Amino acid sequence: MSFKTPVKIILGTHTVGDPTEIPGIAHFDSAKQVQALLDVFHSRGYRHIDTASNYFGSEVRLGQAGAASRFTIHTKVAGFGKPGDHEPSKIDLSIGQSLDALETSVVETMFLHVPDRQTPFKDTAKAMNDAFRQVLQPVFFSGNTGTSTRWKHDNIIGKLYSTLYGHPAVQASVAVVRDAAEKHGISGHAAAVRWTAFHSVLDGKYGDGLIFAVSKMEQLYKTLDALEAGPLSDDLAEAITAIYGTLDGAEPPYHL
Numbered sequence: 001m002s003f004k005t006p007v008k009i010i011l012g013t014h015t016v017g018d019p020t021e022i023p024g025i026a027h028f029d030s031a032k033q034v035q036a037l038l039d040v041f042h043s044r045g046y047r048h049i050d051t052a053s054n055y056f057g058s059e060v061r062l063g064q065a066g067a068a069s070r071f072t073i074h075t076k077v078a079g080f081g082k083p084g085d086h087e088p089s090k091i092d093l094s095i096g097q098s099l100d101a102l103e104t105s106v107v108e109t110m111f112l113h114v115p116d117r118q119t120p121f122k123d124t125a126k127a128m129n130d131a132f133r134q135v136l137q138p139v140f141f142s143g144n145t146g147t148s149t150r151w152k153h154d155n156i157i158g159k160l161y162s163t164l165y166g167h168p169a170v171q172a173s174v175a176v177v178r179d180a181a182e183k184h185g186i187s188g189h190a191a192a193v194r195w196t197a198f199h200s201v202l203d204g205k206y207g208d209g210l211i212f213a214v215s216k217m218e219q220l221y222k223t224l225d226a227l228e229a230g231p232l233s234d235d236l237a238e239a240i241t242a243i244y245g246t247l248d249g250a251e252p253p254y255h256l
């Protein structure tokens, strides 16, 4: 294995929010629950949090918990892909609302969350650039969507992810990883996060990071323990790397 600069480990917070708005997704609702989540992540030495305007109630809860005073925050412009969502006036409004909710004057990254195929991208890019110059300081990128392990059909994200990742070939590859990991005495989840952190193309020298989320505190401990265990054994890492070649075009798209 070649040695790389460690990737940033980022706590995703789509599970922080109002469970009545997003049943089955939000698990950290009260101030006490959110504080406990942030305290443990911080106490283990991590300093990056990912959120979004679209994660109902996540930004405001992070703001109330004072997250921006001790974490670097990455968030995203509002909108679920409706034509016009990225018109300049809506970008301005969304950024202002995010900063207010987060109780901060600056975030590290402002992503474009879901594509707006109607608004000319140069108008959107100008609005993002203007906001960067006026209100946002260090870094201001646009992005798209990430990956997930959520499969439940009883919520909007579960339905989306089942479509994206439900192909039988993808499911078969998940089973292969799980079985291989278990032979090495670790869970499929631990193998997946360790492979992503240490054996994938991600490299901290480019500013790459790994975002993960949890629905309960126990998962936070387990995921951090896994990441802190370091690289996988060569044979397990190679077995996971080889799986991509078996998907033969069935892999999920990297964006919506």
Ligand SMILES: NC(=O)c1ccc[n+]([C@@H]2O[C@H](COP(=O)([O-])OP(=O)(O)OC[C@H]3O[C@@H](n4cnc5c(N)ncnc54)[C@H](OP(=O)(O)O)[C@@H]3O)[C@@H](O)[C@H]2O)c1
Binding pocket: 011, 012, 013, 014, 015, 050, 051, 111, 113, 143, 144, 145, 146, 147, 148, 149, 150, 189, 211, 212, 213, 214, 215, 216, 218, 219, 220, 222, 223
């Ligand atoms: N830019 C974008 O468009 C975009 C898109 C997606 C996600 N994201 C970011 O990425 C973050 C992560 O999202 P994701 O969808 O990729 O979530 P994920 O980290 O793949 O999955 C989270 C789920 O994995 C399960 N889990 C967590 N720790 C576990 C452990 N130790 N053992 C077994 N299962 C475990 C839990 O499922 P259960 O709920 O079943 O317990 C948890 O809710 C989000 O919070 C968000 O910040 C960004």
